[in-house]
Amino acid sequence: MAKHILILASINGFLVVAIGAFGAHGLESLLDSAALATYKTGVDYHVFHTLALFGCGLLAVNHPDSVQLRLAARLFLLGIIFFAGSLYLLSVTGISWLGAITPIGGVGFLGGWTCLGWFATTQELSSANK
DSSP: OHHHHHHHHHHHHHHHHHHHHIIIIISTTTSOHHHHHHHHHHHHHHHHHHHHHHHHHHHHHHOTTOHHHHHHHHHHHHHIIIIIHHHHHHHHHOOGGGGGTHHHHHHHHHHHHHHHHHHHHTOOOOGGGO
16 A cells, blocks of 8 residues: 555656646746636645655555555545646636536545544554654
């Protein structure tokens, strides 16, 4: 499980750098400031949750059977696809109904953080680590 999560995080890391660079250098002259701000919001959330996905992968190295980590990773990925993805498409195409998809991704992010917190509550820390 850890290997797959880390691979997905690596792919997303690559993608968000490419998507961010495209937005900063390729779209700047094509989109208005509101559309660029929407695009940047997508990039910001994509970055944050790629790091969260990476963290799940690192934790999964020592906890390969954790249902909470597996679910958190899936929800973070779902959030990236629906939240950031819909913002990218909305800003570039102007198709307004894509904004209705964005909250699905937000719920995915919230669920991912909830699962990560759930995982943390199930872990015993030694007295040296408290």
